[in-house]
Amino acid sequence: MESKDLGTTQINTWCPGCPNFGILNSVKEAIAELVNEGKVSAKDTALVAGIGCHGKIYDYLNLNGFNGLHGRVLPVCFGTKLGNPDLTVIGFGGDGDTFDEGVSHFVHACRYNMDITMMVHINQVFALTTGQANAITEKGFIDGSTPLGQGEKPINSVLLALELGATFVARGYALQAPHLKEIMKKAILHKGFSYIDILQPCIVYHKHSVPYLSKNAYKLDETHDISNFNQAIEKAREWDYSYEKDTKVPIGIFYETQRPTFESQWPQLKQPWHTVDRKPNWDSITREFK
Numbered sequence: 001m002e003s004k005d006l007g008t009t010q011i012n013t014w015c016p017g018c019p020n021f022g023i024l025n026s027v028k029e030a031i032a033e034l035v036n037e038g039k040v041s042a043k044d045t046a047l048v049a050g051i052g053c054h055g056k057i058y059d060y061l062n063l064n065g066f067n068g069l070h071g072r073v074l075p076v077c078f079g080t081k082l083g084n085p086d087l088t089v090i091g092f093g094g095d096g097d098t099f100d101e102g103v104s105h106f107v108h109a110c111r112y113n114m115d116i117t118m119m120v121h122i123n124q125v126f127a128l129t130t131g132q133a134n135a136i137t138e139k140g141f142i143d144g145s146t147p148l149g150q151g152e153k154p155i156n157s158v159l160l161a162l163e164l165g166a167t168f169v170a171r172g173y174a175l176q177a178p179h180l181k182e183i184m185k186k187a188i189l190h191k192g193f194s195y196i197d198i199l200q201p202c203i204v205y206h207k208h209s210v211p212y213l214s215k216n217a218y219k220l221d222e223t224h225d226i227s228n229f230n231q232a233i234e235k236a237r238e239w240d241y242s243y244e245k246d247t248k249v250p251i252g253i254f255y256e257t258q259r260p261t262f263e264s265q266w267p268q269l270k271q272p273w274h275t276v277d278r279k280p281n282w283d284s285i286t287r288e289f290k
């Protein structure tokens, strides 16, 4: 398989130069490589997307899936995985989608450790609706909805995922696509809940993040021990999603550990639903009511 086989004929309506193209190319290459390595099957990969600029990725990937409601990527991922645990389930959310409308689902996804991968496009605004501040926007950000400046500090999404117990936590940068692709491959293969925080600066409504991130993003190297939780927390605290100071922004895998997945702990799920014989014997079921 070539990555172009995962493309579609839909007209792409992202702004020319949007870093979402980097995410699209990375995920196509990651999945094509995993298919060629015999590690996943494209036919058994299910894609779930939210509503927003990020959600359009659903139209541009030739995979099965479901484009759901704003903020509800994770519940659809859960249902898909529970319906057929053999599927490789990948969710794409916006930062507003995931940390505003859908934040409670994120909390429980990290706790549950269901075997799914969640990729969140971090552009620090509600981009599709023209750039309002969201839960990851830095304090002081001025736009039409916050003309006097955003008052609250942003959520540190990597730190949140770690504290909530996600078993794979990483950050990628959409403008460093080969590095992002490698993170995606590892996240998809990880058994448990994988979270990737993907820095995806919106070049229309949050354009100051491009020069900042391009200058300050640096790759975690082998001195970072991904099995060390405290080190991961320390790295996550290096950048607080603000732009006041010139702070280094780590990208790469922060943390990976193993613990039982949600689906492995429920005896009812040991036999996947999709293999159950669904031809009920109506006579015996209704006999006592006759």
Ligand SMILES: Cc1ncc(C[n+]2csc(CCOP(=O)(O)OP(=O)(O)O)c2C)c(N)n1
Binding pocket: 050, 051, 052, 053, 054, 055, 070, 071, 093, 094, 095, 096, 097, 098, 101, 121, 123, 125, 126, 127, 128, 129, 134
């Ligand atoms: C429940 C609900 N609330 C609000 C909206 C309106 N809405 C559509 S897209 C969007 C912004 C999406 O922002 P984000 O999730 O950050 O994704 P981005 O566009 O930045 O990729 C909003 C608020 C909606 N469709 N549904």
Ligand code: SF4
Binding pocket: 013, 014, 015, 017, 018, 019, 020, 053, 123, 127, 128, 201, 202, 203, 204, 205
């Ligand atoms: S509005 Fe921003 S996030 Fe949306 S397509 Fe344009 S550049 Fe990308």
